[in-house]
Amino acid sequence: MKVLMKGNIALSEAAIQAGCTAFFGYPITPQNEIPEYMSAKMEPAGGVFIQAESEVGAINMVYGAAAAGARTMTTSSSPGMALKQEGISYLCGANLPCVIVNVARCGPGLGGILPGQSDYFQATRGGGNGDYYTPVYAPSTVQECWDLVFHSFDIADKYRTPVMILLDGMLGQMMEPVETKVHPRLNVDKPWATNGNAASRPRNAITSLSLFGEVLEAMNLERFKVYEEIAKKEVMVENTVKDGDTVAIVAYGAPSRIVVNAIDELKEEGINAGLIRPITLWPYPGDIFLNLPSSVNHILVAELSMGQMVEDVRLAVNGKYPVHFYGRTGGVVFEPIEIANKVREILGKPTKEIESKIESKTATQDENLRGGI
């Protein structure tokens, strides 16, 4: 049976169903439903909920709970994610599994509470100090939010790494019917956990530190072997580009659904385009660009940013196709006609007129101020 729920609620309940026993959060819009839901549901489920003193506190509580072997999660939004980067670097350095959710808003700085995709670099390039990556999953529907939580906990445990789920506030706040299937859990032993069981085994120590160059380098090389394996086995992508399509449009998360509408609109006038939707942002599904149908002449990347994922596309395409970009920022979400017009422009066809929305946008901003920062 399907249940109507918000993206934020799907992420929360799925985490509990996936065996998350320790949640640490801090209030920030637009992810507040998650700590609110967890504060009500974690204890009855036998788990731990703490509203931490800060996002820094929350991520370090995750570090402790993960070290003790628990399935643990924290959630935040863009400015809060910036604060968590130190902790994520330590989690990676110490090889500790956990799930971190970013219900992203627009930036930089305090920015605004409207949706954004401008945390792509932060999510896919490490974000903190040192050489590391975290697998990053980008759901585009509330159902996918639900399903990817289970998957993320499994991947975290399997590879001993933090896993990030990156969505925008639009999806966090959106309600959709969800098949609340409880996916089977991958059970991974954690003999390394610092859980105070030294009576039955040699003592465990967890650290990201080594003062000896060769030792630290060996730790890094070992971690990058794991990254190689993740890159080989864990790439996820949706690809609807088929023979006869002249344009491949690349978009991820909720905005990819707007691109689907644009593709439908273009089809009516005989322009064939397909969607490439990366589900893993790291590892990036770059190989998809090497095997596109010969009919494809152009790649268009659409993001709610000034152009971040477009860099990964350019790296993957490596000059084989012209790569175009269309982006909106500040919380402005593009409409299908804007994407369709960009395609028309690329193909040298006349564009269609877009109705001005300035008046309604001013009203929206006032409403958001009342919603709180």
Add this chain to the structure above:
Amino acid sequence: MANIVYEKSRGLTDTPFTYCPGCSHGTIHKLIAESLVELDVLDKSIAIAPVGCSVLAYEFFNCDAIQAAHGRAPAVATGIKRVEPDKIVFTYQGDGDLASIGTAEIIHAAHRGENFTVIFVNNGIYGMTGGQMAPTTLINQKTSTSPYGRQESTTGKPLLVSEMMAQIPSATYIERVSVHDIRHITQAKKAIKKAFEYQIANKGFSMVEVIADCPVGWNMTPVDARKTIADAMIPYYPLGVYKDAGGEA
């Protein structure tokens, strides 16, 4: 064989300490190790090492141990203790770690009444990074970042951490001790052991501030450094129990 009258606590590993000669950390490590063994909780203990001179403490305590980011040990301890409430969890933090970069984490761990133990080593200086000024550096004390002596007009007065922590409603036990002579080491041991006893009895947040020396950072011989604890540190940082809401352990 003769009777063994003294031996190294099995609460410590055989890894040689990385501390400078004459530094108090060795003594304080020993007191913690002995307490955990005497209370029969060593095997179920989890130590949190900070950033600072004791960053490698995870190699010295003979129990599970984890190294935390600078100042974040109380948050890490919170995460561990909440998922393993029957285990014994303690942080070992210096004054740069706890009284400067980690003030939010330490205050809110006490504020939530977390049931773990904090050993706060206050030597009034950043030892590991080469002797910079700390919030706890004494007025007129020369350090590498207060080369003319700490000036109250621009850097304030040394932070009184135990006095501050004692004001937190949910903190259970706060005591300040010193390790500059045998009599004070004995008292420090009592306080540290009591803090762990409180944790075992689920009495909540306990912190023992240990006034310590840093002969290298203070530019003194170990003997002069110990004397300076008595003559300069303790007059500003009075020893004693600042809060005890635990009743008898």
